[in-house]
Amino acid sequence: MQKAADVTxxxxxxGLSSVEYDIFRACNEARRDRASVTLIAVSKTFEADAIRPxxxxxxxxxxxNRVQEARSKWPALQETQPGIALHLIGxxxxxxxxxxxxxxxxxxxxxxxxxxxxxxxxxxxxQRTPQLFVQLNTGEEPQKAGIAPGDADAFLARxxxxxxxxxxxxMCIPPVDxxxxxxxxxxxxxxxxxxxxxxxxxxxxxxxxxxxxGATHVRVGSAIFGKR
Numbered sequence: 278m279q280k281a282a283d284v285t286x287x288x289x290x291x292g293l294s295s296v297e298y299d300i301f302r303a304c305n306e307a308r309r310d311r312a313s314v315t316l317i318a319v320s321k322t323f324e325a326d327a328i329r330p331x332x333x334x335x336x337x338x339x340x341x342n343r344v345q346e347a348r349s350k351w352p353a354l355q356e357t358q359p360g361i362a363l364h365l366i367g368x369x370x371x372x373x374x375x376x377x378x379x380x381x382x383x384x385x386x387x388x389x390x391x392x393x394x395x396x397x398x399x400x401x402x403x404q405r406t407p408q409l410f411v412q413l414n415t416g417e418e419p420q421k422a423g424i425a426p427g428d429a430d431a432f433l434a435r436x437x438x439x440x441x442x443x444x445x446x447x448m449c450i451p452p453v454d455x456x457x458x459x460x461x462x463x464x465x466x467x468x469x470x471x472x473x474x475x476x477x478x479x480x481x482x483x484x485x486x487x488x489x490x491g492a493t494h495v496r497v498g499s500a501i502f503g504k505r
Contacts (some may be wrong), residue, residue: 284413292501293318293334296484300495303488314488317364319498320478325350331501332358336470340385340496342367351380361434366448366477366496368422371395383408385448385477385494387436388422397440402458408445410477410494411436413467415460416452423449429467446475457483461490 284468304309304311312391319339320328328339347363355361361410364383370475374395387393411433414423424432432483440474447468451460454457461478469475475493479487484495487492499505 282358291334292503293336294329296497296500298442299485303485305491309488310392314492315495317366317477318497318501319366319496321346321367321445321498322351325354326353327502329358331482336501338362338364340364340366340498341381341393344369344373347380348376364494374399378403378405378407381407382417383410383431383445385410385496386422387414387426387442387444389412391438393436393440393442398440400442406443408418408440408475409436410446410475411444413447413449413464414454415463416450416455418452421450426463426467430471431471444473446473448477448494449478451483457486458490461487461492466490480501 300314300316301311304314315338318331318336319340319485320495321342329492339361341363344365351363356478362382364385365377365381366385369377369384369386369392371391374392378396378399384407384492387396388411396409412423413429415424417425433444436444447464449460450463451457464477464478475494476492477496479492481500484497487495
């Protein structure tokens with residue numbers, strides 16, 4: 278890892294700059310280059326009027342939970358704001374795969390064979406290749422989507438060999454009542470043994486910890502946009 282520049286940015290005075298400051302500080306402590314971490318500003322439930330000032334402040338990567346919501350607001354925003362990358366960080370239904378491949382530059386919730394099949398079909402048809410992340414359920418919570426850690430290696434092999442998908446990395450959301458560090462460490466370990474560089478982990482409350490464990494993408498909403 279590259280050592281981050283030993284220069285501290287000015288203290289923040291708004292949500293985005295505060296998050297940027299904390300990312301810079303976490304990268305510095307982890308002896309990582311700030312450029313190695315992509316900030317995904319999670320704009321779900323926020324209207325275009327709330328998003329435009331964040332774009333104007335320089336943010337270019339945004340995350341949405343639902344295909345329908347993204348379709349309703351982002352095409353118009355992207356017409357006037359070039360260079361925006363859109364990430365799907367919420368669950369994906371197979372019947373929404375066609376729209377997801379059209380709309381999103383990355384999909385973080387690949388978690389079952391039916392999604393793999395639908396995505397492989399649309400990627401081939403559209404000749405568009407969004408980044409794909411397999412979602413892990415590191416806490417094996419029954420109410421939460423994702424692949425159990427013990428099944429991850431076999432599922433990743435099936436993604437590659439069975440469906441011809443290129444997987445960029447893993448995504449996880451630790452259980453709300455657990456310390457996040459062990460879940461981040463487990464995700465990083467599974468990614469490393471499968472040759473995956475991408476680690477989508479860390480949200481508003483714990484992204485600094487995730488960076489210590491190698492996160493390449495952090496998903497931050499409320500710390501930027503405020504409470505929903």
